[in-house]
Amino acid sequence: EELKEKLKEYVNEVNMRKPGFIKVVRHSKQEGLIRSRVSGWRAATAPVVALFDAHVEFNVGWAEPVLMRIKENRKRVISPSFDNIKYDNFEIEEYPLSAQGFDWELWCRYLNPPKSWWKLENTTAPISSCRSPALIGCFIVDREYFQEIGLLDEGMEVYGGENVELGIRV
Ligand SMILES: *[C@@H]1O[C@H](CO)[C@@H](O)[C@H](O)[C@H]1NC(C)=O
Numbered sequence: 526e527e528l529k530e531k532l533k534e535y536v537n538e539v540n541m542r543k544p545g546f547i548k549v550v551r552h553s554k555q556e557g558l559i560r561s562r563v564s565g566w567r568a569a570t571a572p573v574v575a576l577f578d579a580h581v582e583f584n585v586g587w588a589e590p591v592l593m594r595i596k597e598n599r600k601r602v603i604s605p606s607f608d609n610i611k612y613d614n615f616e617i618e619e620y621p622l623s624a625q626g627f628d629w630e631l632w633c634r635y636l637n638p639p640k641s642w643w644k645l646e647n648t649t650a651p652i653s654s655c656r657s658p659a660l661i662g663c664f665i666v667d668r669e670y671f672q673e674i675g676l677l678d679e680g681m682e683v684y685g686g687e688n689v690e691l692g693i694r695v
Pocket of ligand 1: 647649650651
């Protein structure tokens with residue numbers, strides 16, 4: 526209900542104020558997570574692209590620290606920390622800060638940050654010292670760097686492998 530006519534109206538309204546600000550990419554058939562992420566990337570023109578699941582909401586000030594890390598080094602692929610929005614009352618439940626890894630079935634898992642990170646006593650410091658090659662599949666990347674590493678494998682049909690594949694490519 527919210528996605529068809531109402532979405533179109535909302536996009537038109539925003540684009541009236543800021544021409545070309547929102548682009549909606551539609552597929553003629555269901556393509557799944559990975560091909561959808563890549564087709565969104567193809568439509569993007571900004572120097573940095575954020576690829577997220579549709580059910581993610583963003584909080585105020587989320588972008589600045591992420592853009593800073595990428596400005597320092599364009600080969601960084603960043604995953605911000607996630608909290609939970611409760612579906613029944615929209616309350617925010619804070620999740621512990623964590624790195625991301627995977628188990629033997631390649632399922633994404635949250636990992637406690639390494640001791641070296643805890644020693645910094647700085648909860649805003651990036652958890653980059655964790656020797657994990659995996660990220661949750663929601664990330665921010667330099668648009669051209671993402672192409673240099675070959676994007677994501679568009680042969681993947683469903684969720685679950687991209688978090689590991691991306692790490693290997695990087
Ligand atoms: C904490 O980490 C952030 C991000 O690296 C840095 O900007 C900030 O200066 C650090 N704060 C302290 C008190 O070291």
